[in-house]
Amino acid sequence: MSLINNKLYNICFPDSISSQDAESFIRWTGPIIANKNALFLPKGSSISTDTYHNLFAVKKVREFTFYNDFLFKVNGTGKCQIELIAIAQTDFYIFEHVISIEQFSGTFSACIDITDQLSNYDALYLKISAYEDVTINSIEIFSNNQIPENEVSVAYCICSYNRESYISSFVKDIASHFIGNNNISFYITINGSPYSIDFSDNFTVINNRNLGGAGGFTKSIMAALKNKRHSHVILADDDIYIDKTSIYKTIAILKGLKPEYSDYFISGAMLSGDEKWLQYERNATLTSKGFIHHGAYEDTRSKHTAFYSAIAPAYPGIAGWWYCCIPIKVILEYDLPLPIFVRGDDVEYSIRCAKNILSFNGICVWHEPFFKKYNEIMEDYYLVRNLTIISLIYNQEFSNIKRQYIFKKFFKNIFIFDYVAAKLNIKALEDILTQQYLLDPELIHKNIVDYKNKHIDYKEYSGLECSPQKRKHIRKVKLLCRGILQYIFNIKGGNISSLGGYERNPRYFLGRKRAKIYIGNNTYRLYRFRFVKSWSLIYSFIKCYMKIKKNNIKLQRDLTSFRDQSAKSEAWNKIFEQK
Numbered sequence: 001m002s003l004i005n006n007k008l009y010n011i012c013f014p015d016s017i018s019s020q021d022a023e024s025f026i027r028w029t030g031p032i033i034a035n036k037n038a039l040f041l042p043k044g045s046s047i048s049t050d051t052y053h054n055l056f057a058v059k060k061v062r063e064f065t066f067y068n069d070f071l072f073k074v075n076g077t078g079k080c081q082i083e084l085i086a087i088a089q090t091d092f093y094i095f096e097h098v099i100s101i102e103q104f105s106g107t108f109s110a111c112i113d114i115t116d117q118l119s120n121y122d123a124l125y126l127k128i129s130a131y132e133d134v135t136i137n138s139i140e141i142f143s144n145n146q147i148p149e150n151e152v153s154v155a156y157c158i159c160s161y162n163r164e165s166y167i168s169s170f171v172k173d174i175a176s177h178f179i180g181n182n183n184i185s186f187y188i189t190i191n192g193s194p195y196s197i198d199f200s201d202n203f204t205v206i207n208n209r210n211l212g213g214a215g216g217f218t219k220s221i222m223a224a225l226k227n228k229r230h231s232h233v234i235l236a237d238d239d240i241y242i243d244k245t246s247i248y249k250t251i252a253i254l255k256g257l258k259p260e261y262s263d264y265f266i267s268g269a270m271l272s273g274d275e276k277w278l279q280y281e282r283n284a285t286l287t288s289k290g291f292i293h294h295g296a297y298e299d300t301r302s303k304h305t306a307f308y309s310a311i312a313p314a315y316p317g318i319a320g321w322w323y324c325c326i327p328i329k330v331i332l333e334y335d336l337p338l339p340i341f342v343r344g345d346d347v348e349y350s351i352r353c354a355k356n357i358l359s360f361n362g363i364c365v366w367h368e369p370f371f372k373k374y375n376e377i378m379e380d381y382y383l384v385r386n387l388t389i390i391s392l393i394y395n396q397e398f399s400n401i402k403r404q405y406i407f408k409k410f411f412k413n414i415f416i417f418d419y420v421a422a423k424l425n426i427k428a429l430e431d432i433l434t435q436q437y438l439l440d441p442e443l444i445h446k447n448i449v450d451y452k453n454k455h456i457d458y459k460e461y462s463g464l465e466c467s468p469q470k471r472k473h474i475r476k477v478k479l480l481c482r483g484i485l486q487y488i489f490n491i492k493g494g495n496i497s498s499l500g501g502y503e504r505n506p507r508y509f510l511g512r513k514r515a516k517i518y519i520g521n522n523t524y525r526l527y528r529f530r531f532v533k534s535w536s537l538i539y540s541f542i543k544c545y546m547k548i549k550k551n552n553i554k555l556q557r558d559l560t561s562f563r564d565q566s567a568k569s570e571a572w573n574k575i576f577e578q579k
Contacts, residue, residue: 006149008067008252011054011139012245012362013039021276023301024052030130038137041080041130049139050087050125052279052300053245053362056141057310058086058114059122064264064314064358065256066147070114072126073142078134079105084112086121087307094307097121103131113144123310143256150262152254153231154184154325155224156247159216160238161191167238168197175200177244183251185230187220211441211575212341217321218572221336224328225569231328235321235346239373240365241273242323249363250325263330264314265350267357268323269295269364276366277301282309283357284318286347286390288400291318309361317357321346323365330355335567339575341441343378344386351394352563371503372520380421381448384409385428389437392552393559402548410541414534415506417515417527422537423455424448429544433551435558440578457533458525474507482511490531 014022017034026034030045039047049055061067074082084099104110114124128136156175160167167188178184179202186203191210199205208219217235224230232254236242250266257264272278282295295312298305319326324346334353337345350357384406391401406425413422427448431437436444485491495514498504509515515527548555565571 006143006252006255008141008143009245009248011049011141012243013037019276021300024277024306025054026051027303038135041078041128041134041136043130043132046127046129047136048085048125048127050085050123050127050303050306052306052309053364054125055087055306055310055361056124057122057361058124059120060311060360061253061256064258064261065253066258067143067145067256068147069143069145070124071142071144072110072112072114073138073140074104074108074110074112074126074128074136075138075140076104076110076134076136077107078130079103079132080134081129081131082110082112083127083129084114085125085127086119087123087125088121089307089311099124105132115144123307143252147256150255150257151231152183152251153229154251154254155220155227155230155233156184156186157217157220157224157233157235158186158188158238159191159213159220159235160188160195161210161216163238164195164197166240167195170238170242171197171199171203174242174244174247175202178202178247183255184247185224185227187223189216189219189223191216208576209442209579210445211339212345212445213321214337214340214342214345215441215575217345218336218339219576221331222569222572225331232325233328233331234323234325236324236365237322237367239368240322242268242365246323246363246365249360253358253360254325261314261356261358263327264356264358265319265327265330265353266325266363267319267359269309269359269361270320270322271300271364271366273366273368279305279309279364280367280370281320282312282359283320285315286318286351286398286401288398289404290401306361309359312359312361314356314358316354318347318350319357322367323363326353336569336572337567338563339441339566339572340386340389340437341382341445343382344390348386348390348393348563351390351397374519376418376421376424377448377452380409380413380424381428381452384425385431385437388429388432388548389559392432392548392556393563395552395556402545407545411538412504412506414537416504416509417529418504419457419530419533419537420452420455422541424452426537426540426544427451429541429548432555432559433544433547437562440575457530458527461524461526462522479507479510486511486529487531487534492529 012025013036014025014034026047028047031042032045033040081103083101086097086099175186179200189206189208191208194207204223206219221233224233267283269282270280277300279295279298279300281293285292330353337349387401391398410425492511492513494512496508496512497516499518513529517525519525
């Protein structure tokens with residue numbers, strides 16, 4: 001089948017002009033009014049779409065798809081001028097060029113063609129200026145040339161655990177728009193108690209015991225594979241907000257994707273659910289020294305961020321499973337994820353498949369901030385264990401992760417008096433040495449929860465008034481002296497107050513006796529420096545680390561065998577059959 005005059009997607013409008021991320025959707029002058037369904041422009045005002053969500057990456061779309069000629073369709077009423085403006089990057093600067101200017105009045109459906117295939121423009125946007133009061137009901141983007149259509153059927157897979165409110169909103173606000181759409185179906189695996197949600201007909205609901213994100217996603221993937229009609233899966237977190245346009249954009253790209261790029265992953269960017277203008281990352285790369293987060297902590301209201309997100313190239317990397325589109329043929333070739341519960345399952349799979357990662361501006365999700373989700377079991381057991389597993393399986397590329405990343409994580413825990421987290425780091429390494437990863441994932445998780453609870457050595461308080469202290473610069477010489485006195489001579493004194501999770505900076509703990517840590521929900525933890533315990537844990541950690549280093553070849557062989565066998569559907573079926 002071929003496509004002509006094929007609608008790709010709509011330009012997104014902000015919830016309100018007062019929304020904190022309104023400038024991520026449109027830019028404006030004058031007292032305009034905006035909501036998701038329309039824009040109202042009083043006389044003399046203007047709007048433009050040169051934004052993070054709506055800049056049209058024309059060069060990139062032409063590179064990766066068969067789409068060449070395009071059409072902007074603006075539906076509205078009033079008298080206005082519409083300019084089509086191009087942005088291009090040279091070796092030395094970025095410039096803009098007005099391609100066309102047209103006027104419209106009354107009730108109009110303005111069609112602005114883009115057929116100049118030879119021009120080296122990177123991105124396009126519209127500027128609409130109101131001569132009289134104007135209402136814009138929609139702005140649509142079409143592909144205006146005849147191309148071969150790829151047969152696309154997407155299985156949108158969700159793994160959920162204790163997130164009923166998020167899923168209820170998703171079913172009502174997002175999935176309902178795709179009822180009757182043959183290009184997409186939804187699969188949700190619920191790890192734990194079933195939800196009291198009236199799922200629509202385009203959902204397949206699967207109940208599962210708690211096998212973590214890896215087990216939940218894999219169960220949904222296997223259900224999609226069993227259907228035998230899907231071309232792709234999208235793996236998406238349950239604690240996100242997504243605009244339906246992100247899904248429409250993904251489907252449009254897949255329909256026109258050129259064959260030479262058909263095995264690429266499409267990765268959605270992750271934005272903050274609290275500060276909606278803040279991009280956490282577009283995608284990532286894992287190196288021997290740890291993660292490189294591309295587009296990290298960028299302001300999506302910035303035109304600079306909008307442009308460079310639009311032209312971001314494809315490259316091998318890590319596609320996070322908050323929103324990741326994977327071709328079914330890749331899954332059939334490289335098998336299923338590993339049963340490693342959570343934290344690193346998407347990393348291992350991206351490395352195993354070694355495919356290029358495509359990102360398109362506006363394909364994104366808003367995620368619950370990670371500092372609200374900080375959990376020592378996830379960060380200090382699973383992440384340490386799974387990254388060590390990855391470094392051993394793929395030894396040549398990531399052999400230094402153990403030294404550059406795991407070492408730093410352990411010693412940070414020691415320096416911030418979080419001895420439970422340090423014990424979990426050691427437990428992660430011990431479990432690799434004793435092949436505990438071969439056990440049932442749910443049993444492993446229960447054991448780790450019990451292990452953490454058994455070794456808790458801090459006290460928790462509610463309602464304790466304690467503000468983080470103002471930080472002063474401490475010279476390196478003074479820090480060194482504090483460290484020597486504390487860790488050699490057991491001389492310490494004074495307290496420190498700090499935020500919890502990722503916010504704890506070891507330099508401010510040196511020389512202190514106690515630390516009051518705020519962990520959210522009006523709850524504080526009191527940590528104490530323990531001289532003997534610190535050195536005992538350091539000894540145990542180094543002992544485990546040296547064992548791993550000594551047995552590197554055997555561990556690599558065992559873990560490679562684990563990957564090759566456990567990623568098969570037969571192995572997963574055995575896990576799912578257990579009660």
